Amino acid sequence: MPELPEVELVKRELTPVINRKITGVELSSYIYKGHREGKKTIIKEPIDSFIQTVTGKTILHLGRRGKYLYFILSDDFKTTHIISHLGMSGAYFIVNDLDDIKEDNFKKHRQVILSLDNGQKLIYSDIRRFGEMHTYDSLQDFPPFKRMAPEYTDHLSREHFIRSLHSKKFSEKMIKAAIMDSEVIPGVGNIYASESLYLSHILPTKKVKNISDKRLSNLFDKICEVFELSLSRGGSTISDYRSVTGGKGEMQHSFKVYQQKQCPLGHDLKTKVINTRNTFYCTTCQR
């Protein structure tokens, strides 16, 4: 699943669509079928209203909040937003023609095709269809954004991180589950949780209330470090993440513990399911 660095990289690679007008919307048969069955597949509102909301609007700007990407759209009358989550396997492509998507799986599972006024298409593909698209006139009205902690780059983020971990809601939780909650810090998923906990020598199973503020502050630093390292390496490509140009990141070659057998010091790693996801850690290096 793409985490903060991968979504940020997608956002950066989508800048060519800024100032392009959306002239048409085409949705996959999977989406229509899902909606007929009441599942709201990918488009989390009535299909007609989604199409009507975005058609004819110009993409003014792109943003990211946590693991969500958003497009700011406007016409002469109204400003609105598409808020997009890539789910497990979502990917965007900017192409002249569908055949420009080189991998058959992504071509086959194209879900949303936005035609642009320069003749190009902005295509959202999603093999497993866990992705989401919402439209909201105001970003503040989107429920996950109301509760979300400041971005890691915000000067208030460290203070918020430690304060929220002290709260009743998180103090009894395992630290790994707590840092994967966007109310504590946005954008940490399974990979960067394992990596940052290893780098800060904290066991993922440790209860938050048993970790000193000094160690929590160090963990915050390590989360920022793994985000920055991953951004510089083009993100992690495990299974289905692709950049807008269809490229793959290199961060997976820098993993210290995630999907590894041994830590960098040669100790055998343990794995455990926390928050429904496999966690990798070293009982010698982490305590």
Ligand SMILES: [Zn+2]
């Ligand atoms: Zn170790």
